[in-house]
Each structure stands twice: as C-alpha cells, then as structure tokens.
Amino acid sequence: MKKPIAWILDSTAYVTEEFKAHPDVYVVPLNLHFGLEEFVDGVDLSNEQLYQRIKAAPEFPKTSQPSAGRFAELYxxxxxxxxxxxxxxxSAKLSGTIASSVSGAQMSNFKLYAVDSMALSYGLSGLLERGLELAEQGLEAEAIALQLEAETTNFRNYILIGNLTQLYKGGRMSGAQYYIGSLLQVKPIVQLTPEGELAPIDKVRSHKKAVQYLLNHAKQDHADYGVNTFQVIHANIPGEAESVKQEVLKFAPEANVLIGNISSSLAVHAGEGTLALMWRKPPQ
Structure with missing residues (x-):
C-alpha cells in the first residue's frame, strides 16, 4: 500500500535536522556556479569554503535551478x-525551480501539487510544518495544497542584506532599488513581498537601528497575534544571530527561537553578513 503524500522542498528552504530525518521529506538542491566549476547546494561546500570562494572569485558566482530531469528522476x-x-x-519571481518541478512531474507522470511559497528560507519550511499538521488532521493532499497557498501571506520577514552589490549583480534587485540602498550610510530593510518579490521597504542610518527595526516588528506581531516561533537566519555571523535571539526572548521568554545558516544558494546573492528575522502569523 502506498503512502499518501511525499513532501518536496528545494534547497533555498531552511531545512531543520528534524526535516532532514523525516522519512517523507525530500530536498532537491540547486546548483552553484563559480566560473566553470559547478557545486551542489548544501553538499559540495561547507559554509566556510563557500564564503572563501565568494571572496576570492574573480567573477560573480551564480545559481541555477535543478533541471526538470533531476526532478523527474526523483518523482x-x-x-x-x-x-x-x-x-x-x-518564489517563482526569484527562481524557476517550481517550473522545473512541475515539468519533472509531468515527465514522470507523478501526481504533484506544486505550491509557490512566495518566499525563501523559513517561508518554505514554515509551510511544510503547516502542511504536516494539516495532514495529521486528515486533510487530503489537494485541500492541503490549497490551504498552504492561501496561507503564504502569513509569512513575515525582515532582512538586512550583507552585500547589496552581490544582490544587484545577481539580478535579484533592480538598479533603482540598488541605488536607493547604496546611498551613503543608509541600511536598507529588505523584504520578500506577498507577491514573492524582493524589495526594500525602509531604510535606517545604522546597523544597530536596522536590527532594532526587525525586533520591533517581531515584538508587535508577538503582542498582536501571539507569534511564538521565530527564525533567525544568518550568513556567517552566528554571534550576532545569537544576540538577536536573546533580544527576542526578552519580550517573548516562552518563544521558540531557531537559529540557522542561510542556504548556499541564497548566500551567493545576499552575501556574508546577511541577517534576517522571520516568522509566520497563526492562521486566522
């Protein structure tokens, strides 16, 4: 007898140890390109090796989505x-991965419900958590997928980009947005919008104030909606990530605050020093 649902993520997701060990969760990695060299996201390079290569690379590193053939092989x-x-x-606005996934399912004749998270990182893994919860409640796969699509707008994220030049050169930010963020001493707060696009939403004059901006929004949603799970993701700045966690615990001492590394496929665009605070509002 077949099991009801296989759960598939791509490697832009923040994949917890729990998900890595889950027998029904499968992660398809993106590819990293340094010149003519190709690496598999999360497999071929450690975090330390990745940032060393980014610093030393004469050309801007690139990423590419998994091929439809790779998905078809899995399916x-x-x-x-x-x-x-x-x-x-x-988000389909930032990556063609979902298109490859759908094509792979068609090639292999596998029944697949593809959900555009409109997000990256914890936006994907948070939806996976919710999907597993709905499956335990007895919902069918199609109903789960529809519910997850409806809940993509519950994702909240505030991001301090470590290197705007990398984001701009990688094509994830427009020239106008890059110009605004590059103004003297301005620290842009960047967000994945509900439409799945990456855009600056505010700007402050110092890194300290920028971090406080993230914390203020988290504190507000904790008070207004009872949010009690937060995700701090970072690009090679574990000390600062831990500091943000401790600040969250000051206003939400009972909260579950997870700290994780940004995936390699995101790090090549956002740059070392990137810091983000993310959470999901409870479904209404």
Whole structure:
C-alpha cells in the first residue's frame, strides 16, 4: 500500500535536522556556479569554503535551478511509494525551480501539487510544518495544497542584506532599488513581498537601528497575534544571530527561537553578513 503524500522542498528552504530525518521529506538542491566549476547546494561546500570562494572569485558566482530531469528522476522513484506529492518551492519571481518541478512531474507522470511559497528560507519550511499538521488532521493532499497557498501571506520577514552589490549583480534587485540602498550610510530593510518579490521597504542610518527595526516588528506581531516561533537566519555571523535571539526572548521568554545558516544558494546573492528575522502569523 502506498503512502499518501511525499513532501518536496528545494534547497533555498531552511531545512531543520528534524526535516532532514523525516522519512517523507525530500530536498532537491540547486546548483552553484563559480566560473566553470559547478557545486551542489548544501553538499559540495561547507559554509566556510563557500564564503572563501565568494571572496576570492574573480567573477560573480551564480545559481541555477535543478533541471526538470533531476526532478523527474526523483518523482519516478516517489510514484512507486506515494500516491502523490506536495512540493513547496521558492518564489517563482526569484527562481524557476517550481517550473522545473512541475515539468519533472509531468515527465514522470507523478501526481504533484506544486505550491509557490512566495518566499525563501523559513517561508518554505514554515509551510511544510503547516502542511504536516494539516495532514495529521486528515486533510487530503489537494485541500492541503490549497490551504498552504492561501496561507503564504502569513509569512513575515525582515532582512538586512550583507552585500547589496552581490544582490544587484545577481539580478535579484533592480538598479533603482540598488541605488536607493547604496546611498551613503543608509541600511536598507529588505523584504520578500506577498507577491514573492524582493524589495526594500525602509531604510535606517545604522546597523544597530536596522536590527532594532526587525525586533520591533517581531515584538508587535508577538503582542498582536501571539507569534511564538521565530527564525533567525544568518550568513556567517552566528554571534550576532545569537544576540538577536536573546533580544527576542526578552519580550517573548516562552518563544521558540531557531537559529540557522542561510542556504548556499541564497548566500551567493545576499552575501556574508546577511541577517534576517522571520516568522509566520497563526492562521486566522
């Protein structure tokens, strides 16, 4: 008898140890390109090696989505074990991964419900947590996918980019947005919008004030909506991430505050020193 649902993520997601060990969760990695060299996200390079390469690379590193063939290979195996799959992918405005996933499912004749998270990182893994919860409640796969799509607007994120030049050269930020963020001594607060686009939403005059901006919004949603799970992601600045966690615990001492490294495929665009605070509002 086949199991009901396979859960698929791409490697832009923040993948917890729990998800890595989950028997029904599968992660398809993106590719990293340094010149003619190609690496598999999260597999071929440690965090330390990644940032060393970024600093030393004469050309800006690039990423590419997994091919439809790679997804088809996975889905050929999954259709023997599962009735269907729910794939939660990075925003289609930022990556073509979801298109490759859908094509791979068609090639392998695997029944797949593909969800555009309109997000990155914890935006994907938070939806996975919610999907598993809905499955435990007995919802069918199609109903779960529809509910997850409806809840993408519950994702909140505030991001301090470590290197705006990398983001701009990588094509993830327009020239006008880059110009605004590059003004003298201005620290832009960047956000993944509800439409799945990356855009600056505010700017402050110091890094300290920028971090406080993130914390103020987290504190407000904790008070207004009872948010009690927060995700601090960072690019090679664990000390600062821990400091943000401790600040969150001051206004929400009972909260679950997770700290995680930004994925390699995101780090090549955002740059070392990136810091983000993310959470999901409870479904209403």
């Amino acid at each position: 050929e195996k999954l259709k023997e074990e599962y009735e269907c799959g729910i794939a939660i992918h990075a």
